[in-house]
Amino acid sequence: MTKKKAAWQILFLTFLVVGTVMIILQQKNTAYQHDEGFIFGTIYHITYQSNENLKEEIERELKKVDAEFSMFNKQSSVTAFNQKNSLEMSPMFEDVYQTAGEINKETDGAFDITVAPLVNEWGFGFKNQKFPSASTVKELLKHVGMEKLSVKKVNGHRGRNTLIKTDKATMLDFSAIAKGYGSDRVATLLRSHDIKNFMVEIGGEVVASGVSDKRLPWKIGVTKPTDDSISTNGELQTVLNITDKAMATSGNYRNFYYRNGKKYAHTIDPKTGYPVQHSLLSATVIANRCAVADAYATSFMVMGIEKAKEVLKNHPELKAYFIYSDKEGGNAIWYTDGLIEPAK
Numbered sequence: 100m101t102k103k104k105a106a107w108q109i110l111f112l113t114f115l116v117v118g119t120v121m122i123i124l125q126q127k128n129t130a131y132q133h134d135e136g137f138i139f140g141t142i143y144h145i146t147y148q149s150n151e152n153l154k155e156e157i158e159r160e161l162k163k164v165d166a167e168f169s170m171f172n173k174q175s176s177v178t179a180f181n182q183k184n185s186l187e188m189s190p191m192f193e194d195v196y197q198t199a200g201e202i203n204k205e206t207d208g209a210f211d212i213t214v215a216p217l218v219n220e221w222g223f224g225f226k227n228q229k230f231p232s233a234s235t236v237k238e239l240l241k242h243v244g245m246e247k248l249s250v251k252k253v254n255g256h257r258g259r260n261t262l263i264k265t266d267k268a269t270m271l272d273f274s275a276i277a278k279g280y281g282s283d284r285v286a287t288l289l290r291s292h293d294i295k296n297f298m299v300e301i302g303g304e305v306v307a308s309g310v311s312d313k314r315l316p317w318k319i320g321v322t323k324p325t326d327d328s329i330s331t332n333g334e335l336q337t338v339l340n341i342t343d344k345a346m347a348t349s350g351n352y353r354n355f356y357y358r359n360g361k362k363y364a365h366t367i368d369p370k371t372g373y374p375v376q377h378s379l380l381s382a383t384v385i386a387n388r389c390a391v392a393d394a395y396a397t398s399f400m401v402m403g404i405e406k407a408k409e410v411l412k413n414h415p416e417l418k419a420y421f422i423y424s425d426k427e428g429g430n431a432i433w434y435t436d437g438l439i440e441p442a443k
Contacts, residue, residue, distance in 0.1 A: 131296075131312040138165060139278055141302030147289050148296040148312070160288050161301075164281040167192050168273040170215075181215070181270045185263045188250075193260060195273060195280050195390065202394045203245050206410060210398040211369035213243050215272035218367055221374065236372040242268040243369055279304040279347050279393025286345075286389075299389075303348055306389050307341040316340040321348060324380040324422055324430060336381075336422055336432070345389035349396035350381035350422075366400045377403035378424040385418040385438070392417075404433065411435055 134145045134154045138161045145157060167176045167189065180186040188196065202210045216239045220231045231239075247269045251261040278301045285299045286306040296309030298317045307317035323336040339346070349366075366375045382399035386392040395417060399407035404423050411419055418438040425431040 136161075138162075139169060139281060139302065140171060141278065143281075143299075143301040145285060145300070146298045146311070147294050148309075149289075149292065149294050151292075153289070153292065156288060157285055160284050161281055163191065164277060164284055168195065168277040168280070170272060170274065177271050177273055180262065180264075184267055185251075185261050187259045187261050189259065192262075195276060196262065198280075198388075198390055199273070199276055199394065200245060202391070202398060205414070206395070206398040206402065208244070208369055209401040209406075210275065210394050211243065211245060212271050212273055212276070213245055213247060213269050214367055214369045215270035216242055216268065217369070217372050218272055219270075221365070221367055240372045242266050242270075243372070275349075275397035276390050276394045278302045279345070279389035279391070282306045282345065282389040304389050304393050305341065305346045306344075307346070308343050310342070316342040319346055321381070321383050321420060321422070322350070324350060336430075337420070339383075339385075339420070339438075341385065344385050345387065345392045346383060346385045347389060347392035347396045348381060348383040349393075349400045366397070368401050375401055375403070379404045379407070379421060380424060380430065381422040382407065383420040385420075387416065395419075408433075 129148050129150055131146055131148050132152050132154075134143075134152070134157060136143055136154075136158060138158075143161070147153070165172055165175065169175045170177065172178060176186060176189065176192050186192070196212075199210065199212045203212075217236070220235065220239055247264065247266040249263050249265060251263055253260055282299045282301050282304045283306060285301075286297070286308065289297045289299070290308075296311070297307070298311065299306045305317075305319055307319065311317050317340070318338050319341045320335040320338050323334045367373070368375050379400060382396045384392040384396045384399070386395065395410075398410070399419065399421070402410070404421050407419065407421070411417055418435045420432065420434040420438060422430055422432055
């Protein structure tokens with residue numbers, strides 16, 4: 100009886116070893132797909148290990164996000180809300196709205212999706228080289244703030260909650276979170292196909308899982324800030340090894356305008372109504388969700404490095420890599436303890 104039991108154990112272990120080897124060989128023989136395209140006004144690159152190309156499914160998913168949050172899509176949900184006073188929120192819209200609200204509170208209002216009127220006004224100002232007057236900024240600030248939004252709850256699981264404006268002039272802009280959310284949605288789609296090794300990048304917002312086709316952690320570059328608004332130089336400050344995480348970078352070093360010898364960044368502070376003025380040049384955030392990383396990266400660019408560090412103390416789940424101007428005018432770096440070590 101003991102011999103039979105031992106024989107069965109040996110047979111079972113043999114099958115287990117053979118099965119494991121076959122799975123490993125199958126994974127090694129599975130090709131990596133490389134897809135790219137245009138969405139949200141930017142380019143996406145997606146690499147994933149699969150014998151099946153999923154570009155059509157990926158683009159369908161991205162178009163769903165675009166249909167909710169694109170400022171350039173006249174049929175999008177955010178366009179409808181900005182033109183009207185209310186919106187019956189889809190689950191996707193409510194998910195992003197709630198995330199935006201949570202980060203708004205955690206950053207003391209530095210992240211604010213109602214900053215749209217100011218962004219539009221300053222955008223035209225940069226384009227036409229004519230900045231808005233102090234009185235215009237003061238007037239627009241009256242319509243900014245997430246407290247000007249309310250949600251009408253619907254009883255029952257079938258109903259949809261309605262987002263309502265308490266100020267008709269309030270407008271939403273999801274551009275600082277939508278690309279990250281889009282990357283999250285594609286990552287979820289790939290996981291639903293049991294794909295474990297992939298890298299999704301939309302306009303610099305990244306979700307990485309598993310390993311690359313080189314059997315190494317995904318290597319994601321952080322661009323070196325160059326004080327040249329028309330620069331196409333892609334020199335890297337560092338390269339980070341990213342595995343099973345999301346990463347987003349926000350920076351002002353290519354989006355600015357000089358007037359009377361003063362530099363104005365394109366990041367608008369929702370509290371003052373003016374472009375930010377501080378030493379932080381680039382903020383990279385690593386988080387579990389790309390929408391979260393995206394929003395916090397923008398928040399930190401609004402807050403500046405010292406206030407950003409205070410927020411990070413309360414959020415150990417976040418990692419950050421900052422590039423800032425030092426007192427000598429050069430670039431310096433700071434990053435959180437435990438951040439994935441820069442690749443060598």
